[in-house]
Amino acid sequence: MKKNLLLTIVLFTGIAAKAQQKVIPLYNGPAPGSENWTWSETENDSNMYHAHTIYNVSKPTITVYPADDTAAPTGTAVIVCPGGGFQSLSIMQEGYAVVKWLQRKGITAFLLKYRLNHTVGHDPYKQENDERAKNTAGLEKEKVVAMAISDAREAITYVRRHAAEYGVLSDRIGILGFSAGGTIAASCAYNYTPEDKPDFVAPVYAYFPESMKGTVSDDAPPMFIAAASDDGFGLETHSSSLYETWINSKHSAELHIYAKGGHGFGMNEQGLPSDSWKDRFADWLKLEGYLKPLSDKKTKAMEQAENFANFQKYFENLLHTDWPWLTKYAGDNAGIAPPAPGEKRVVFMGNSITENWGNMDTAFFKSNHYISRGIGGQVSAQMLVRFREDVINLHPVAVVIEAGTNDIAENRGPVSLENIFGNIVSMCELAKASGIKVVIGSVLPASDFSWHRGLDPAGKIIKLNAMLKEYAVKNHIVYVDYWSALVMNDQKGMKPELASDGLVHPNIAGYKVMEPLVKKGIEEALGKAL
Numbered sequence: 001m002k003k004n005l006l007l008t009i010v011l012f013t014g015i016a017a018k019a020q021q022k023v024i025p026l027y028n029g030p031a032p033g034s035e036n037w038t039w040s041e042t043e044n045d046s047n048m049y050h051a052h053t054i055y056n057v058s059k060p061t062i063t064v065y066p067a068d069d070t071a072a073p074t075g076t077a078v079i080v081c082p083g084g085g086f087q088s089l090s091i092m093q094e095g096y097a098v099v100k101w102l103q104r105k106g107i108t109a110f111l112l113k114y115r116l117n118h119t120v121g122h123d124p125y126k127q128e129n130d131e132r133a134k135n136t137a138g139l140e141k142e143k144v145v146a147m148a149i150s151d152a153r154e155a156i157t158y159v160r161r162h163a164a165e166y167g168v169l170s171d172r173i174g175i176l177g178f179s180a181g182g183t184i185a186a187s188c189a190y191n192y193t194p195e196d197k198p199d200f201v202a203p204v205y206a207y208f209p210e211s212m213k214g215t216v217s218d219d220a221p222p223m224f225i226a227a228a229s230d231d232g233f234g235l236e237t238h239s240s241s242l243y244e245t246w247i248n249s250k251h252s253a254e255l256h257i258y259a260k261g262g263h264g265f266g267m268n269e270q271g272l273p274s275d276s277w278k279d280r281f282a283d284w285l286k287l288e289g290y291l292k293p294l295s296d297k298k299t300k301a302m303e304q305a306e307n308f309a310n311f312q313k314y315f316e317n318l319l320h321t322d323w324p325w326l327t328k329y330a331g332d333n334a335g336i337a338p339p340a341p342g343e344k345r346v347v348f349m350g351n352s353i354t355e356n357w358g359n360m361d362t363a364f365f366k367s368n369h370y371i372s373r374g375i376g377g378q379v380s381a382q383m384l385v386r387f388r389e390d391v392i393n394l395h396p397v398a399v400v401i402e403a404g405t406n407d408i409a410e411n412r413g414p415v416s417l418e419n420i421f422g423n424i425v426s427m428c429e430l431a432k433a434s435g436i437k438v439v440i441g442s443v444l445p446a447s448d449f450s451w452h453r454g455l456d457p458a459g460k461i462i463k464l465n466a467m468l469k470e471y472a473v474k475n476h477i478v479y480v481d482y483w484s485a486l487v488m489n490d491q492k493g494m495k496p497e498l499a500s501d502g503l504v505h506p507n508i509a510g511y512k513v514m515e516p517l518v519k520k521g522i523e524e525a526l527g528k529a530l
Contacts, residue, residue: 083179182206
């Protein structure tokens with residue numbers, strides 16, 4: 001009875017501790033590729049091995065485990081990927097125990113629950129064994145592996161974007177995986193982008209055959225590898241092969257293959273040399289500089305990161321208290337007198353491209369009676385909500401609408417081109433109903449977005465611009481084609497000499513190209529009848 005009571009207390013304490021952690025969904029809405037998955041994540045030990053495990057993960061997450069207060073913070077983050085044959089997660093010795101060990105080293109751990117093959121019933125181990133014996137998992141399992149790797153890349157991206165929020169540095173983000181989790185970790189060392197590149201990789205007894213290898217990049221991350229000769233699945237050869245690949249490509253790697261330890265030794269204490277893998281891992285982390293305590297004195301990079309984090313928090317609060325940011329220009333709008341007789345007031349409605357324009361070339365706006373009402377980061381839906389306050393109530397003769405970039409960048413989540421187009425059309429209709437002439441500016445060229453890479457926006461921008469131009473022609477509205485004047489020969493990105501950030505935002509030279517185009521468009525619009 002006492003033994004059962006003690007076990008209950010221990011389990012309850014563990015569950016309570018886990019409940020205090022922050023759990024972060026990796027995707028807004030259903031994960032891509034598994035939108036129709038309806039099964040629910042389950043955690044128990046009701047299986048043939050009575051092992052504590054998690055299975056039926058359909059909504060991937062990461063759980064944050066901050067570095068212990070008793071340890072000197074290192075600014076290092078490690079994403080932990082438990083194994084389980086992509087059927088389950090060995091959550092104790094390859095999950096909870098691992099993050100606890102990392103916390104004591106001053107490392108912030110992020111426990112990844114990636115998508116898994118569907119378990120029918122309550123025993124993922126039995127199903128995995130049956131499928132292996134019958135060789136029936138095949139193509140479906142391959143799809144799940146690809147999804148799991150995508151989940152890990154998304155986790156790295158999230159941690160890098162929110163590094164300052166969690167007290168970690170954006171160049172100290174690594175990934176550690178066991179068995180199937182090691183497959184995921186090793187895969188992340190290939191074919192990465194700047195946002196999802198791990199700064200170091202640690203696959204432990206990983207399944208990683210030659211078929212999964214790609215081209216090792218020139219800036220490939222350092223790698224720590226561990227396994228046992230008596231693995232049971234022969235994965236020690238995968239580990240040694242991966243090590244050779246890294247060394248032959250002139251990249252840093254460290255390999256430990258123990259005589260005994262079996263497969264899945266994780267954080268288990270077996271009284272074998274393999275128990276010491278974690279100590280060797282700590283030595284390696286220290287050698288690579290990832291256990292070096294942060295200086296008490298904040299570096300310029302840390303201050304910039306903290307400022308950016310505070311900036312993000314400010315905008316996050318706005319989404320709940322003033323989603324369209326009506327207060328942004330409320331004071332300025334109140335101080336603007338009605339137009340003087342004969343004044344040809346024009347309001348520019350837009351995002352950061354418009355806001356920066358008004359700030360960088362104030363003379364252009366002032367001399368032409370133009371008013372900038374751009375807000376950085378905004379999508380077309382937010383502009384539509386504030387259109388009355390920031391355009392109609394200022395009584396301009398014309399409005400220049402520049403929207404769509406942040407929609408395509410998914411600043412407020414995925415949105416269809418039809419919805420973006422509809423929001424812009426609604427602004428046009430509001431303006432025309434209020435006797436205001438309309439000028440639609442094309443979406444500017446962009447081959448990528450620095451804050452949300454990998455969306456391949458160029459084609460979407462071309463399609464949206466075509467929709468806007470067609471609408472303008474049919475409704476006798478002026479369409480200003482900035483895109484053609486700014487785009488490179490590849491018909492994707494902005495000419496580098498015209499972009500301040502090399503991707504999306506024009507510099508002053510870029511705006512000087514745009515200014516005669518929009519001025520001509522405004523003059524044309526003022527000559528048109530409503």
